[in-house]
Each structure stands twice: as C-alpha cells, then as structure tokens.
Amino acid sequence: MSGDYSFDIVVVGAGIIGVATAYYLQRNNPSKTILLLDRLPAAGQANTAMSAAAVRNMFASSTNQLLTDTSIKYYQHIQEEIGHDLLFERCGYLWLLSDSQFNNVSIQNWMKRMEESNIHYRIYDKKQLKEMIPGLNVDFEGDDEAELMNLQQVDFGLFGGDCGVLDSTRLVEYYLQEFKKLSPVKPRFGISVEKLLLEANPKLDVPGEPFVWQKKKVNGVITNKGSIRAETVVLATGAWTNKLLDPIGMDGRTKAKKRHIFVLHAEDKSGLRDLLDTKGFCDLNTIPFTILPSAGVYFRPQLQERGFWIGCADKLGRCFNYIQTEDYEHPESTYYENSIYPVLVKYFPSFEGARPVGSWAGGYSYSPDAIPFVYKENGILVLDGASGSGIMKADAMARIANALYRGEAEAELYGGKKVPADMLSQNERKVEVESVII
Amino acid sequence: MSGDYSFDIVVVGAGIIGVATAYYLQRNNPSKTILLLDRLPAAGQANTAMSAAAVRNMFASSTNQLLTDTSIKYYQHIQEEIGHDLLFERCGYLWLLSDSQFNNVSIQNWMKRMEESNIHYRIYDKKQLKEMIPGLNVDFEGDDEAELMNLQQVDFGLFGGDCGVLDSTRLVEYYLQEFKKLSPVKPRFGISVEKLLLEANPKLDVPGEPFVWQKKKVNGVITNKGSIRAETVVLATGAWTNKLLDPIGMDGRTKAKKRHIFVLHAEDKSGLRDLLDTKGFCDLNTIPFTILPSAGVYFRPQLQERGFWIGCADKLGRCFNYIQTEDYEHPESTYYENSIYPVLVKYFPSFEGARPVGSWAGGYSYSPDAIPFVYKENGILVLDGASGSGIMKADAMARIANALYRGEAEAELYGGKKVPADMLSQNERKVEVESVII
Numbered sequence: 001m002s003g004d005y006s007f008d009i010v011v012v013g014a015g016i017i018g019v020a021t022a023y024y025l026q027r028n029n030p031s032k033t034i035l036l037l038d039r040l041p042a043a044g045q046a047n048t049a050m051s052a053a054a055v056r057n058m059f060a061s062s063t064n065q066l067l068t069d070t071s072i073k074y075y076q077h078i079q080e081e082i083g084h085d086l087l088f089e090r091c092g093y094l095w096l097l098s099d100s101q102f103n104n105v106s107i108q109n110w111m112k113r114m115e116e117s118n119i120h121y122r123i124y125d126k127k128q129l130k131e132m133i134p135g136l137n138v139d140f141e142g143d144d145e146a147e148l149m150n151l152q153q154v155d156f157g158l159f160g161g162d163c164g165v166l167d168s169t170r171l172v173e174y175y176l177q178e179f180k181k182l183s184p185v186k187p188r189f190g191i192s193v194e195k196l197l198l199e200a201n202p203k204l205d206v207p208g209e210p211f212v213w214q215k216k217k218v219n220g221v222i223t224n225k226g227s228i229r230a231e232t233v234v235l236a237t238g239a240w241t242n243k244l245l246d247p248i249g250m251d252g253r254t255k256a257k258k259r260h261i262f263v264l265h266a267e268d269k270s271g272l273r274d275l276l277d278t279k280g281f282c283d284l285n286t287i288p289f290t291i292l293p294s295a296g297v298y299f300r301p302q303l304q305e306r307g308f309w310i311g312c313a314d315k316l317g318r319c320f321n322y323i324q325t326e327d328y329e330h331p332e333s334t335y336y337e338n339s340i341y342p343v344l345v346k347y348f349p350s351f352e353g354a355r356p357v358g359s360w361a362g363g364y365s366y367s368p369d370a371i372p373f374v375y376k377e378n379g380i381l382v383l384d385g386a387s388g389s390g391i392m393k394a395d396a397m398a399r400i401a402n403a404l405y406r407g408e409a410e411a412e413l414y415g416g417k418k419v420p421a422d423m424l425s426q427n428e429r430k431v432e433v434e435s436v437i438i
Numbered sequence: 439m440s441g442d443y444s445f446d447i448v449v450v451g452a453g454i455i456g457v458a459t460a461y462y463l464q465r466n467n468p469s470k471t472i473l474l475l476d477r478l479p480a481a482g483q484a485n486t487a488m489s490a491a492a493v494r495n496m497f498a499s500s501t502n503q504l505l506t507d508t509s510i511k512y513y514q515h516i517q518e519e520i521g522h523d524l525l526f527e528r529c530g531y532l533w534l535l536s537d538s539q540f541n542n543v544s545i546q547n548w549m550k551r552m553e554e555s556n557i558h559y560r561i562y563d564k565k566q567l568k569e570m571i572p573g574l575n576v577d578f579e580g581d582d583e584a585e586l587m588n589l590q591q592v593d594f595g596l597f598g599g600d601c602g603v604l605d606s607t608r609l610v611e612y613y614l615q616e617f618k619k620l621s622p623v624k625p626r627f628g629i630s631v632e633k634l635l636l637e638a639n640p641k642l643d644v645p646g647e648p649f650v651w652q653k654k655k656v657n658g659v660i661t662n663k664g665s666i667r668a669e670t671v672v673l674a675t676g677a678w679t680n681k682l683l684d685p686i687g688m689d690g691r692t693k694a695k696k697r698h699i700f701v702l703h704a705e706d707k708s709g710l711r712d713l714l715d716t717k718g719f720c721d722l723n724t725i726p727f728t729i730l731p732s733a734g735v736y737f738r739p740q741l742q743e744r745g746f747w748i749g750c751a752d753k754l755g756r757c758f759n760y761i762q763t764e765d766y767e768h769p770e771s772t773y774y775e776n777s778i779y780p781v782l783v784k785y786f787p788s789f790e791g792a793r794p795v796g797s798w799a800g801g802y803s804y805s806p807d808a809i810p811f812v813y814k815e816n817g818i819l820v821l822d823g824a825s826g827s828g829i830m831k832a833d834a835m836a837r838i839a840n841a842l843y844r845g846e847a848e849a850e851l852y853g854g855k856k857v858p859a860d861m862l863s864q865n866e867r868k869v870e871v872e873s874v875i876i
Contacts (some may be wrong), residue, residue: 124455150651208772210775211780212755212778213780214588246693246758248755251758251804253806295651316654318686319685338649340650342649366440423657
C-alpha cells in the first residue's frame with residue numbers, strides 16, 4: 001500500500017453485494033487492507049433487507065442463467081455443506097400464463113433457452129393447476145370487471161423447482177463473518193459516503209485542482225465523518241450509485257425505482273392457510289413463489305411467519321428517482337388497496353378482505369439490458385444494476401469483481417466455470433439482453 | 439383528431455430538433471394540428487443557441503456519418519438552392535494529433551471507415567502544418583510544464599474540407615418559418631412543460647388513477663399555464679428530457695453535461711489576426727475548426743465577429759446534472775483561466791494574454807453510444823441524446839421521427855437514402871458505437 005492511502009480498498013455498501021465482494025477480495029488478496037463501510041448501523045439493512053429474497057435460475061439470457069445458477073449453487077453449498085442455515089427453501093417459482101402469453105415468441109424462446117442450458121422446469125396445464133390449487137381462479141369469462149382490469153386468464157403454469165426463497169440477513173451474515181475472520185480491518189457502520197474523492201494524479205497542490213489537463217483518479221471517499229483515502233474504491237451502492245458517479249461525470253447507466261413488499265398473515269383465514277399449504281409442487285408442501293399473469297403482481301410464501309409477502313413489478317407510471325430519499329421508507333398504503341389487492345383477489349379469491357400486517361419499500365437499480373454492471377475505471381470498481389435480482393447474483397458478481405481487481409482476464413465462478421472478467425463491463429460488455437424480468 | 443384532444447401533436451422544445459421535427463410532421467401530415475411549444479420567448483434560444491454550431495461528417499460510425507452527411511447536404515441545399523443564408527461556411531475541421539494518437543487503432547479505424555463511406559479528408563504532416571500555421575507550437579521538447587500538463591505534441595493534422603460552421607439561429611428560423619407557412623396552429627412561447635400527462639386508457643374517472651392494472655398512455659403535457667391534451671407528445675427537450683421521463687418511469691438512457699463557449703476577439707493582436715486569417719486550408723482563407731491533441735480543447739473561427747469561439751470537451755470530473763438548472767446560465771470564469779487557457783497558449787502562443795470578451799454555457803445530452811435516440815412509445819415520440827452534435831443531425835433525426843409517427847418501416851433522408859425507421863430506437867437499435875466524440 002502506498003503511503004498516501006489509509007487502506008488498499010474501501011468497499012462502500014455492506015448490502016449482499018458489498019459483503020460478498022469484500023469477502024472474495026480479502027480471501028484472494030490476503031495482504032490488502034480492506035475497509036467495509038455502510039451508512040446504516042449494521043450490514044444488509046438497506047435494500048438487501050427490503051427485497052423479496054427469492055432466488056431463481058429461470059432466466060432467458062445465458063448471462064443471467066450463469067450468474068444465478070452458480071450463485072444459488074454456492075448458497076446451497078453454504079447451507080448444506082458448510083452448515084450455515086440460510087433458511088433456503090426450494091419452494092419453486094410458478095409463472096401463471098394465459099394461452100397467448102404462453103405461445104408468445106418471447107416465452108417460447110425463454111423455455112428453449114432454459115432447455116439448452118439444462119435448467120429444469122415443467123409445464124402445468126389449466127386442469128392440473130386447478131386440481132393442485134383449488135383456490136385459483138383461472139377463468140374470467142363474463143367478469144366485466146376483470147376485462148376492465150385487462151386481466152389475462154390462466155391457461156398454463158411454468159414451474160421451476162430449483163428456485164426458492166432464503167433469508168437475506170443470514171446470507172449477509174455469512175459473508176460478513178467470513179470476511180471478518182480474514183480481515184484485520186474492522187468494518188465501520190453509520191458512515192455515510194457523500195462524495196467520491198476525485199483527485200489529480202499527480203497532485204500539484206494548486207487551488208482548483210483537478211484541472212482539465214490533469215490525469216485524474218478516485219483516491220477515496222468523503223464521508224459524513226471525514227475523508228477516507230484508499231487506492232481502490234468499490235461501489236456496491238445499488239440504487240445510490242448515480243448519486244456518487246454523476247458528480248464526477250461517470251454515467252452509471254442505471255436507474256432506481258421504488259419497490260414494495262406487503263406482508264399478509266395466512267393463519268386467520270382458512271382459504272389462505274390452504275393456499276399456503278398447497279401440496280404437489282415441492283417437498284415443503286407450500287405454494288411456490290407465484291407470478292400472476294397480469295399487472296406484475298407476485299407473492300412468495302413466508303413459512304416462518306405463516307404468511308405471504310406480496311409485491312408488484314409495475315412499469316410505466318412508477319417513477320425513476322434520481323437518488324434514494326426518505327420517501328423509500330414509506331410504503332404507500334393506497335398502492336396495495338388500489339393496485340395490488342384488486343388483481344390478487346381476482347386470481348385468488350381467498351385473499352378477499354385480507355389486509356397487510358406490515359409493509360416496507362426499497363430501491364431497485366435497473367440496467368437497460370437487465371444484466372448487472374461490474375467494471376473498474378478511474379480507481380473505482382462498480383457493481384450495480386442487478387435489476388431486482390442482486391441477492392441471486394451476488395456471489396458471481398463478487399467473484400467477477402475480484403478478477404477485475406486483480407487484473408485477471410477470467411473469473412472463476414462457483415463450480416469452476418470461467419467467464420471473461422470484463423463480461424459485465426460497460427465498454428467490453430458480452431451479455432445477452434434479459435427478457436424475463438419481474 | 440379525437441374529441442378528447444386539443445391537438446393531434448404537441449412538440450415540446452423549439453430548439454433545432456424540435457422545429458425540424460414540427461416542420462416534417464406538418465409537411466407530411468397536412469391534416470394534423472401541431473402545437474409547437476417552448477419555455478423561452480423565442481425558438482432556438484436555449485441549448486441550440488449555446489452550441490459551437492459546427493457541423494462535420496467526419497465520424498467513425500456509419501450511423502453518425504449518415505445522419506450528419508445527409509443533414510449537412512440539406513443545409514447546403516437550404517443555403518445554396520433555396521437561398522436562405524445560414525452563414526454556412528466551409529472552413530473545415532482540423533484534428534491535431536501526436537504520432538501515437540495518429541497511429542492508435544481507433545484513429546486508424548476512423549480513417550478507414552471514412553474512406554469506405556467516401557467522406558473526404560486529408561492528412562498533413564508536422565512540416566506542412568508548421569508552414570501553413572506558423573504560430574502553431576508542434577513540439578514541447580524540454581518544456582517541463584507541458585510534460586506536467588500531459589500535453590501531446592503535434593505530428594499530424596487530419597483535415598475534413600466538407601465540414602464547417604453555421605449560424606444556428608438562422609437554421610432554426612428556416613424550419614420555423616416553413617412550419618408556420620403550413621401550420622394553422624401558432625407556436626406558443628414562454629410555456630414551460632412541467633410534467634407529462636400520463637393517464638389510464640380508458641379512464642374510469644376514479645381517484646388515484648392510473649392504477650397498475652390499467653393500460654396507460656401519455657395524453658398531453660402539464661405546463662405552467664395549464665394542461666394541453668394531444669394524441670402524440672414529441673419531446674425535443676435535449677438536456678431536460680430526463681426531468682420529464684423519469685417521473686413516469688421511462689429510462690431515457692441519456693445524461694446531461696454543461697458545456698462552455700468563450701469568445702475571444704482577434705483584432706487586438708496581430709498574432710491572433712494572422713491565426714484567424716490562416717491560408718491554404720479552405721477558400722475562406724481562415725483557420726479550420728481546430729481540435730487540440732490534449733485536454734479536449736477546441737476552437738472555431740468566428741468570421742463575422744473576427745474572433746474565436748473556444749470550448750472544451752472535458753470528461754472525467756465534469757458532473758452530469760440531473761436536470762438543467764440556472765447554474766447552466768453561468769459560465770465559470772476560472773474554467774477558462776485554469777483549464778483551457780494554459781493548454782491553448784502552449785499550442786498557440788499568440789493567445790498569450792488574450793481574455794474572453796464573452797462566454798456562455800449550455801447542456802449537452804449524451805447517449806451511451808454517442809448516437810441519438812429517436813423512438814415512439816406510450817404516446818410519446820422522443821428525440822434525444824444527440825451527444826453534442828444535434829445541429830448537424832437535426833434534419834435526419836426529424837425525418838426519422840416523422841416516419842415513426844406515420845408508422846412507416848423506413849425513413850427517407852435527404853438525397854433519397856432510406857433507413858429503418860426504428861434504427862435509433864432503444865429496443866430495436868441498429869447503430870454502430872461512435873468513437874470520435876468532441
């Protein structure tokens with residue numbers, strides 16, 4: 001480490017991507033000093049904690065298939081072989097689709113691509129679905145309201161049994177604990193990074209630096225508790241990334257959007273209990289993570305709480321926010337009432353009258369192709385744009401970031417598969433555009 | 439026109455792209471009512487007026503070559519055949535390059551691609567440049583300051599004689615006047631668009647609309663003087679576009695950056711007079727639009743004022759701004775003193791002591807591939823991301839926008855060349871990434 005720097009690396013953001021990156025960097029570069037920072041009092045408490053924490057390998061692009069499949073297998077390894085319980089439950093993912101959706105070229109391509117990549121899935125028809133989930137309404141024939149709401153009927157179910165849900169806090173804990181075992185530097189919490197420290201390289205110590213004609217590099221971060229100098233700054237800041245990159249003129253190419261989760265309990269209503277305890281899909285005898293055919297509404301079973309987490313991937317009409325604001329901490333109750341509930345109750349009438357017992361909101365960072373960015377430039381290593389699937393890609397992204405840090409041409413993902421280290425970069429991007437976004 | 443709408447089309451932004459689009463839309467759709475709006479008291483007074491108003495066909499991507507070559511030929515046609523004087527002066531463009539820059543693969547590819555596209559250029563060597571521009575300093579041998587400033591010496595000049603400068607106000611006037619001849623609707627100025635009017639389609643007239651499960655469409659704009667309903671909204675808003683698209687959740691994929699012009703008079707100094715009156719490059723006997731090898735500094739001759747306009751395409755360290763602010767109206771004087779002047783005076787010592795007599799700043803809207811966006815979605819037709827070359831691409835972009843509006847598969851550019859109407863769209867983009875950005 002040069003005498004100018006207090007640390008070799010500062011990792012900004014102790015969400016799932018930040019802790020995984022800190023861990024792989026420390027494991028592979030044992031002599032480097034790595035400071036992990038977060039603005040909140042503990043790791044994984046921001047948008048990682050706000051996610052639905054579902055994991056799936058059912059993507060259409062080979063890029064996302066690879067990132068998720070290897071990450072999920074590593075999480076399985078953590079739980080089953082290392083013995084750190086992540087509450088990883090393979091409840092599966094179930095897409096409910098109308099006939100026209102099912103026969104659409106993009107869905108047909110998706111299935112073809114999963115077959116090519118040996119990703120297991122199966123198809124249920126309407127009759128089978130009706131038998132397995134008696135409370136599911138598959139047909140809106142004669143229902144004017146449903147027509148007004150543009151609701152598609154259910155003709156098919158696309159089910160992936162290798163997908164599931166996990167506890168994101170436990171996953172964060174695992175990487176953090178392994179990082180702490182290796183790192184001589186204690187992570188610091190409650191420190192908010194306000195700016196990147198862009199400096200002339202070399203500095204002339206003249207007021208007004210850096211000037212246009214000087215070479216420049218990010219040499220650390222300016223926080224609410226002072227400056228921290230580091231040779232490499234890792235940004236694992238998700239929906240906050242533009243706030244740090246824009247001021248130095250780097251285009252992160254991502255946009256942040258607010259996403260909600262509403263918590264409903266199943267115990268008070270027999271219909272919801274039956275739904276939660278749906279048999280036949282998986283050994284857990286529970287309903288899979290289920291995506292409705294319309295309006296982007298989905299739910300996941302929550303077995304510890306005996307309930308459901310309900311979300312919605314709304315598109316047009318849900319604003320992009322420049323930076324995260326306090327607004328993100330306030331879920332919109334009318335959003336459940338007016339936008340989600342009416343859809344949910346049409347497909348699953350047993351939700352009739354059910355009201356959330358809790359709710360929260362967080363920020364997703366979307367990339368234009370729904371594939372994450374991992375790149376190193378100007379002294380910064382950026383991991384961003386996981387597009388709502390950061391938990392299920394974190395392990396692979398962190399391994400790729402480590403290869404970029406080390407200047408290696410290839411990164412080795414869990415299971416031994418090697419990929420070009422620059423495959424997720426902005427300038428040498430080698431990815432397929434993803435079409436299956438929730 | 440449906441009874442719900444006051445106009446068929448509202449064009450937001452009467453900069454060069456807005457007026458050109460309004461003109462082609464009206465010419466090709468004579469029965470449609472088109473309202474052209476601008477927040478300023480007249481057309482072309484915002485960022486169009488702030489540009490260096492230089493035009494070049496010397497790009498590396500066939501996409502930009504085509505957009506600029508056909509637009510520039512149309513401007514020539516306006517001036518020479520229609521007889522509307524644009525003060526279009528073919529002073530040429532001159533890139534000054536060091537040996538290592540000249541031999542870099544990206545510059546060599548650029549030249550190869552220009553040859554393939556029949557774009558005329560010639561190469562001058564150091565000796566020729568020195569003879570033609572006696573005031574040019576080509577060599578910094580032994581100059582420690584120049585080394586500290588990372589200045590590249592001058593070994594080659596790449597000159598394009600079909601490029602030049604024009605008066606952007608006159609170009610805006612031309613399209614505006616032609617539009618006004620055809621349009622029954624008078625353009626309105628001093629009207630600021632604050633929001634896009636995103637509505638449920640159909641509307642239910644229930645509070646809280648649009649809900650997630652409703653189809654949606656932009657049905658007009660909300661301005662500081664009330665709402666204006668139109669079936670199609672054209673956004674020709676450049677650096678302001680994100681301010682309108684973000685709130686409805688559309689990712690414009692562009693970023694805005696502040697750019698300066700500093701005005702210097704040549705008459706007071708014989709060295710600058712000689713530089714302005716440089717012979718041998720073009721019939722006008724003036725120095726070409728000249729790009730220095732280092733720091734992004736460039737200047738254009740201004741023959742009416744007998745002076746120079748000086749600018750700088752700074753990259754890392756110049757912030758992206760979320761929206762345009764009053765800040766854009768305030769050029770930074772220290773920027774000239776500290777960043778531009780030291781570079782300028784090294785290459786052209788006759789600028790020694792010369793100080794700006796005027797300056798201004800405006801916003802450029804950059805796309806990630808430095809190619810513009812033109813797309814139609816959700817009732818909006820967006821033209822954005824010209825990346826600092828909107829004036830030289832405006833005619834082609836407007837013709838493409840018209841084809842999209844009409845639902846035609848191809849757009850015909852000036853000279854008869856046909857291109858896919860969706861070539862500049864986000865989702866069906868068919869472009870080459872541009873590498874020669876100033």
